[in-house]
Amino acid sequence: MIARQLEAKGIATICMSSARSITASVNPPRAVYLDFPLGHTAGKAEDLAGQRHVMIDTLRALETIQVPGTIVPLKYRWSDDDEWKETAMRPRKDETGRKVTSDDRTARLDTPQYQLDADRDEADPNCPTCVFPEA
């Protein structure tokens, strides 16, 4: 949605996605698909060379895509097997092997959620770089 509005204002965009069905539904102007677990779209932790390759290929797709709505799959694989795909958002099994369906996401609290308690104390209540468009 943001990419579409940017393109309408004359700014070229490329979306990096690890959720191809969602990206296909939203249908952004240009996208690359990375077959990585959610939360790792730009590569593996502390793999600078890998992250750099992913970004170079992403920018190359930006140059080559000519048809609006194209999703270019990049060639990277997360691991030799695709075991991670089995567990992503699938019911887990408890100790007895029984399937457990639960919502393991964090509750949707409407107060700021700090990574570290110290961040709360350091946060500037008048933060000039925090923007609240609704206000």
Next chain:
Amino acid sequence: MSEPVDYIERTRSQYDALGYPPYGWVKNEDSPPFTPLAKALDRAKVGLICSGGIYSRGQIAFHFKDDISYRKVPMRAPAHELRVTHFAYDLRDARKDPAVVYPGKTLAALADAGAIGSVADNAYTFMGGIYSSRKVREKLAPALVAECVRDEVDVVVLVPV
């Protein structure tokens, strides 16, 4: 490459099993707006927009319920200044190395190497997982677009989590 994980299908079955009403994914069937690249990448100024709940030390963190606010984060912020909180994905690697969801330093390194012209001083981050697509369309997206126009970027890389 094996089949992509179909998160729409998995969300549907998870919500179903939990007795939640189905999630309403945004579906755009029209052809998206499209701006050809105006200049070669090695002369282009590149911006970055990421969802996924990234903020930097000293900023107010995001909350988890339809938060449409955003943060200006220095593109070259060192990893130890960056924080990540989110309700829906595994944060362990993102906290170890924020570049996996916030590739600011990756873009900055490419600018330093001359592969792209330059990077904007700031990237923009927000939470995502906003149930109201109307609020995103009418409030958040136009505000981010205005920032990118002010920054005079030629290209924006978007990283939705």
